[in-house]
Amino acid sequence: MKVLITGGAGFIGSTLASACLDEGIEPIVVDDLSTGRPEFVTGRTFYLGDIADGHLIDRVFADHPDIHAAIGCAAKIVVPESVADPLGYYDTNVTKSLAVVRHLLRNGCHRLVFSGSAAIYDSGENITEDAPLRPLSPYARTKAVFEGALEDITGGTPLRVITLRYFNPIGADPKQRTGLQTTTPTHALGVMIDRYRAGEPYPVTGADWPTRDGSGVRDYVHVWDLAAAHLAAVRRFDEVTAEPGPRYLPINLGSGTGSTVFELIAAFEEVTGEPLAHHITDARPGDVAGAYPNIDRARTLLGWSPTRTLQDGIADALAWNANRATVLRDE
Numbered sequence: 001m002k003v004l005i006t007g008g009a010g011f012i013g014s015t016l017a018s019a020c021l022d023e024g025i026e027p028i029v030v031d032d033l034s035t036g037r038p039e040f041v042t043g044r045t046f047y048l049g050d051i052a053d054g055h056l057i058d059r060v061f062a063d064h065p066d067i068h069a070a071i072g073c074a075a076k077i078v079v080p081e082s083v084a085d086p087l088g089y090y091d092t093n094v095t096k097s098l099a100v101v102r103h104l105l106r107n108g109c110h111r112l113v114f115s116g117s118a119a120i121y122d123s124g125e126n127i128t129e130d131a132p133l134r135p136l137s138p139y140a141r142t143k144a145v146f147e148g149a150l151e152d153i154t155g156g157t158p159l160r161v162i163t164l165r166y167f168n169p170i171g172a173d174p175k176q177r178t179g180l181q182t183t184t185p186t187h188a189l190g191v192m193i194d195r196y197r198a199g200e201p202y203p204v205t206g207a208d209w210p211t212r213d214g215s216g217v218r219d220y221v222h223v224w225d226l227a228a229a230h231l232a233a234v235r236r237f238d239e240v241t242a243e244p245g246p247r248y249l250p251i252n253l254g255s256g257t258g259s260t261v262f263e264l265i266a267a268f269e270e271v272t273g274e275p276l277a278h279h280i281t282d283a284r285p286g287d288v289a290g291a292y293p294n295i296d297r298a299r300t301l302l303g304w305s306p307t308r309t310l311q312d313g314i315a316d317a318l319a320w321n322a323n324r325a326t327v328l329r330d331e
């Protein structure tokens with residue numbers, strides 16, 4: 001089986017491509033390498049270019065008419081950058097992504113697994129897919145807007161879509177082929193690893209949120225578990241979107257329990273076997289108390305549940321941090 005992965009040189013797309021290869025599925029990657037890495041596509045079937053380039057996508061399908069499904073991972077994903085450059089975010093996450101849908105339909109590809117985001121939800125516990133949306137940043141709104149567009153498009157075309165709404169991805173490929181590209185992470189675990197390596201205290205950005213211990217709550221999910229969910233979505237695609245089922249199906253992907261920042265620190269200390277110095281600072285601008293999902297739909301429809309713990313995610317992220325320079329050549 002072949003799957004087309006747009007954004008397949010990025011963190012999640014490349015890890016998913018590794019999982020495909022391990023399962024005997026051939027990933028066909030399209031990426032413009034704007035943030036993706038050439039090292040992550042070495043030895044893989046790879047097309048360099050813009051996802052909105054119809055000629056490029058036509059060529060991909062001419063070369064691989066047996067593509068079973070498309071997985072849409074190409075997106076801009078940095079919240080503060082989306083505030084500074086909203087137009088760029090709408091261009092990529094909405095306009096170009098709509099062009100991809102047009103190219104898929106023209107080439108007879110009617111199965112799309114789309115990378116959604118939990119950023120579209122309000123803070124809260126046990127969030128189901130039917131919860132009201134409250135996208136608070138331009139990034140989050142591009143994701144919500146595009147989800148709405150996809151749902152409408154499935155109503156009037158042969159396209160069917162499964163949107164996987166990720167909570168907070170952590171970890172790396174357990175075989176260390178791929179991981180986060182950036183050397184300057186701003187997310188909780190990335191900052192924690194940097195501060196730990198530098199011997200500096202970790203800033204807990206806000207400790208008076210209405211949560212169980214006052215720190216922000218998130219639902220950290222291992223990227224290898226996310227990859228497994230994509231494979232399940234591809235394999236079960238026809239079964240779960242068949243008539244009279246929905247043609248547009250959003251599914252939450254998370255651990256289903258949530259962890260506060262203090263719980264993340266405790267798990268980190270468990271993995272390293274050392275205390276992590278930390279201090280409390282002001283909340284980040286625009287920060288939120290946070291959410292964690294109900295994952296019953298993923299369990300029921302995809303037969304998926306996370307197999308890796310928070311500690312596994314931390315250990316794999318630490319290992320990747322140590323190995324990254326051997327995989328990524330120019331850093």
Ligand SMILES: O=c1ccn([C@@H]2O[C@H](COP(=O)(O)OP(=O)(O)O[C@H]3O[C@H](CO)[C@H](O)[C@H](O)[C@H]3O)[C@@H](O)[C@H]2O)c(=O)[nH]1
Pocket residue numbers: 077078079119139167168169186187188189191192203204205206215216217218261284287288289290
């Ligand atoms: O140095 C830090 C960084 C974060 N946090 C806290 O850790 C929690 C998680 O923060 P992250 O930045 O890891 O995660 P967010 O859900 O806030 O969102 C970010 O991570 C997401 C994926 O993990 C998306 O990429 C999103 O665009 C990006 O803003 C929050 O309570 C935050 O206040 C700290 O205590 N200290």
